[in-house]
Structure formats: C-alpha cells, structure tokens
Amino acid sequence: MSGQPVPSATYAQPRDLNEVFKRVGQQMTALDRFMHEQVASFEPEIRSMAAYCLETSGKRLRPTLVFISGWQGETVVNPDLVRAAGVVEMVHLATLVHDDIMDSADIRRNRRTAAREFGPDAAVLLGDALFSQALHIASQFPTTEVCRLVSASTRQVCSGEIMQTLRRRDTTVSMADYYRVIDLKTAELFRVSCLLGARMAGYTPAFATAANDFGRHLGIAYQIYDDLVDFLGEEKNIGKTLGTDLASGKLTLPLMLLLEKLPAAERAEVIEALHGGRPLPLAVSVERMRALGIADGVVRAIEQELSAASAALAPHAGLAPVPMMRQLCDVLRSQVTGLYAPSVAK
C-alpha cells in the first residue's frame, strides 16, 4: 500500500532457486524477524509450541512470491510486504500442521511434525491458533482488504484439501477434478501471494491482476511438479517404489497418465494398490516413463501453465518485478527437466 513502484530495470537474472532466495535475502531476514516477533502474540502457555511451528527451515516459497511480485529492488524492505508475507506463510504453516495430522506424518524438514511432537489433538488446535493469528495480523492493515482476500483464500485451500481427502482411493477422478483440486489447494495461495505483493508495493491494478493470474498458473505448475517429484520418489533412475501419494490413495497427474498408458494387467495392479492404500513395487524406469509418454505429458502440462504465467506478465515487461517473476518460471522449468531426465540435465 505504501512505497513507489519501481520503473523498468535491468537486473541480472537469477539462474536457480537459491539465487532467487538470495536476491530476496534482506526481505527474508525481515520476515524471519517478523515471524519470531509473532511468537509473543500467542498466549504465554502456547508460545513454545507456536515458535516450534513458526521458526522452521521451510522454503518460504509464498513469501518469496509476495516479495518478488512487489519487487522494488534488493535493498527496499517494505514493512507492508513483510507483514503480508507473514500472513500467507502463517496460513501455509497452519495447513501443514493439519496436513501432517491427516497423513500421520512423523517427520517434516528433518524434524518431528507438530502432530508427533505435541500429539494430534493439540496439533489440531495449534493449527487453528496459527490460522487465527494469521488473520489477526491481516486485520492490522488499515483496510479489510488483506483479511478479505486471505480468509477467502484459506477457505478455498481447505475446500481443495477436503475434495482431495474425500476422493482418496477413487480411481475415477477426472482430469478436470485433478485441476480443480490443485487450483484450490495450491494455486489459490500462490495467486493471493502474488496479488498482495503487487498491491502492497503500490503497483497498478492492471499489474496486480497480471500478478494474480501469474501466481495462479505458477501455482498449478508447481503442484504438478510436486506431484511428479512424489511420483518419481527418491530412486528416480530405475525401477522404483511408487511414492507416498499412491500409498495415501491420492490420484495425481503422473498417476493418471500412467493408468491411461499401462497395459491392462499392470493397470489393474496399480488400481488395486491404490484401493488398498499400499505402496507398489513397479518397474517404472525413466526410460519406460518416456516410452509411455508420461513424463512428456506431465512436462507439457507444466509448460502450458508456465507459458500462461509468463503471458500474463507480457503487457508489464517494463516493471521491476517482471524479470524476477519470469525467472521463477525458468527456474521451475529447469528443475522439471533435471528431475525427469537427470542424465540429460547433467
């Protein structure tokens, strides 16, 4: 809301995600300080629990989107952007706390989940407290705008996750259903992060709309990428155990394409594993994936979203955030390439 838009600039473009993170380093340091200060806003009895959730080593991807979409240069730390970034990150962390209860996950980012550390009951309530505090920070802006955007967005994230939960082990999920779920559960908060970044930095409504659309497409691309990472699992070169999504009964794009392409017998085996909720040892080498055209299909789907994300920015090429935003697309693009064909990428 404050601050002056920065006109056309020719920044050197970051080549990988770490370089992007480095570029927003000053903003991120301010965010870390902000999140740390937020701990004191919780009731004394639950502060250590709040701190456990807030002071994570997470990627802080959504704050990065806020900072990049409201980019005004490396040394400009806009308190409104920091606060908005804090809101979206706290909403995201709250959803993770609840996700980990549902997935019965013990470990996230090399340490115990809140559900494991404090028990699932306390974790339900702790997630609620984080949601509430996120909205409380949102209410500290002069107008209701951030509250309005973030509360609606949070509701949509939850709705997307409800749909995903209700469709577990359902092998009749359509491609439209899949896109609808990832649009809500992931792209929605990406979208709002980018919109808030542009708005808080004082850019034009036209650019804010462009940032909004950019965020949505980037979010869809990111979720498909994330599903591909899960699908490929840890041993990505040769025969592998199909990932945690299969075990949890989640039907993702790579799985859907696999089901379409597999011969009947193998397909039946995968469907049975999905219904039974167990991992399935199945020889899906990168070569086989390529032969079946699955990787290509996934990459095409990601590319489609990344192109749409870039296209939304086209009329605003002269603005400071745009090169950074475009570069984020390129970084994701190269991560995808490196993932599904590591031998080519090396």
Next chain:
Amino acid sequence: MSGQPVPSATYAQPRDLNEVFKRVGQQMTALDRFMHEQVASFEPEIRSMAAYCLETSGKRLRPTLVFISGWQGETVVNPDLVRAAGVVEMVHLATLVHDDIMDSADIRRNRRTAAREFGPDAAVLLGDALFSQALHIASQFPTTEVCRLVSASTRQVCSGEIMQTLRRRDTTVSMADYYRVIDLKTAELFRVSCLLGARMAGYTPAFATAANDFGRHLGIAYQIYDDLVDFLGEEKNIGKTLGTDLASGKLTLPLMLLLEKLPAAERAEVIEALHGGRPLPLAVSVERMRALGIADGVVRAIEQELSAASAALAPHAGLAPVPMMRQLCDVLRSQVTGLYAPSVAK
C-alpha cells in the same frame, strides 16, 4: 455500527431461557436466514458439508448474547448485529467440529457429529473452512474491528483448549489454571459477543466496556455451570457414574472440590480413574455432595461471577439491554439451583 441506542425502557423480564430466546425471536429468524445464505459462499463441492454444520438445532447462545447486548427492542433487526452474531456462531460451530474429533464424539444434538459423518480428516478441514468463512464474514464490515476482535478471540479459544488438552489426566492442576482455561476457552467468545453487540448497536464506549466485562464473567459462570452439569451426569439424584469429563481426564471445579474433600482412600480411587481415563462408579449423592460442601462451593463460584457480571452493568441501568442481560444472569442462577438441588427446586 448503525442504529440508534434505545433509552431506558421497562420491559417485562423473561423468567427462563426459553423466554429469553423467544424475546430475540425476530433477530434469531434473521440469523437462521443469514446462516442458510452463507452456505452458498462455500465452494460447491463442500456446500452440503457446510450446511450440515451450519444448519443445526444448537442453542445459539452466543448470538443471543450479541442480540441482547445490542438490544433495541423486539422488532428492531439490525443487520450488523445479525452479521456479527453469524461470525461468532460460525467460529463456535468450527470449534465444535474440531472438539468432536478430539473427543471422538459420535453424536451431538441428536445427530452424528461432522467427524462421524465425514470422517476425522475431512472434519479437520471442514472446521478450518468454517473458521475461514467466519473471518471472511467479519471482513465484510467497513472497518477491520470485527476481524481484529474475532481473530484474537479465536486464537485465545484455541489456546485455552490446547492447555486443557495438554493437562488431561493431570491431577495437579491448580484453581488458577482452571480459571485461566475457562476464561480463554469459553469466556473469551462470550466477552466478544457482548462487546460486538453493544458496539454494533451504537451504544457508548462505556457501555461497550461494561458489556465486555459482563460477557466475560457470564462466560466463566456458564462454564462452571456446564462442568457441574457434566459432573452430575444424567442420574443426578443418587449414586452416579462420574461424567464424561472424568473419562476424558478433564479436571473441572466440581472434581477439584471433590478431590479436596474426599477421604484419602476414595480420593486415591478418583485420581486413579482420572489417570486411567475411565468413568468411575462412585456414590456421590446430592446429599453427600452437600455434606462435603461441594455443591455449595460450586454455586458460590458461579454466584461470584454472576454478581460481577451484574455489577459491571450497574452504571448503565437505564439502557435497554441491561434488564435483558441481568435476566440472563437470573436464568442461569435458577438453572444452577434446579440442577444441584432438584428436590428443593421442585
């Protein structure tokens, strides 16, 4: 925020809770319509689930507090009051959805809980969606005030419930701990309901503060009453099975007083049951309770809060809401009497 304060009036005073509910009938009808309309704000895929939670036969106690604290006469239906009532009720319903997961409760108000109907995972997310929508409604007021008050209040409700959860089966809980928990988990939303009622109806800041304090003390009194109801259970005249709070390991005021007063052997038996998390058949007749002074102690604690609630209103005796608010205290008072000494009350 709109509407004119109504000056001194001499309404006939309602004698029981149903009469209070009847008095706010027109406002409550408007609230029912409002809650029904809210269903359409949820994503189409989860509307039936939202409707299941929103269209309940609950007491709507918190909305009643909003309407009474902003009382301007039976025929004055103030849309701001209705909206504020909708916000606090939706927050309350969200907490119930999450409570029922933690308590593994199957039935509430004669039908299946959301956790039972949709499964615990979907219920976690559905509660989140209800919280989000409550804050979204709050963000539709012209200023951030309602968002700010309700989000902080929600965080405190959750904090109180976290403390209660972490202290389950802990028989060393102090009286101060007990009051702290009920202040947060119950009195906080009562307080904010009364504050919002007075504010939205346009009453003076001094009365809003009085309503705030009234709500807090009434909330504490109500929770102690509720704990007494649980303690007395269904068979309240003679020997009984100690209630669900004992089974869930919750230490409440009647239990704390009982532990103080029981002979050592029986006391050890209750503590063992509390640690083991099982109901305990124990002869605690009303006569024995009276002999031990437990009922008296609980009633004194309730009376202390009700007196403080009434006292807060003293300087504002001329305002329309005050007789209704005082009567609410009297109704609770007579319910308590009827509960612990039914033979006397009859």
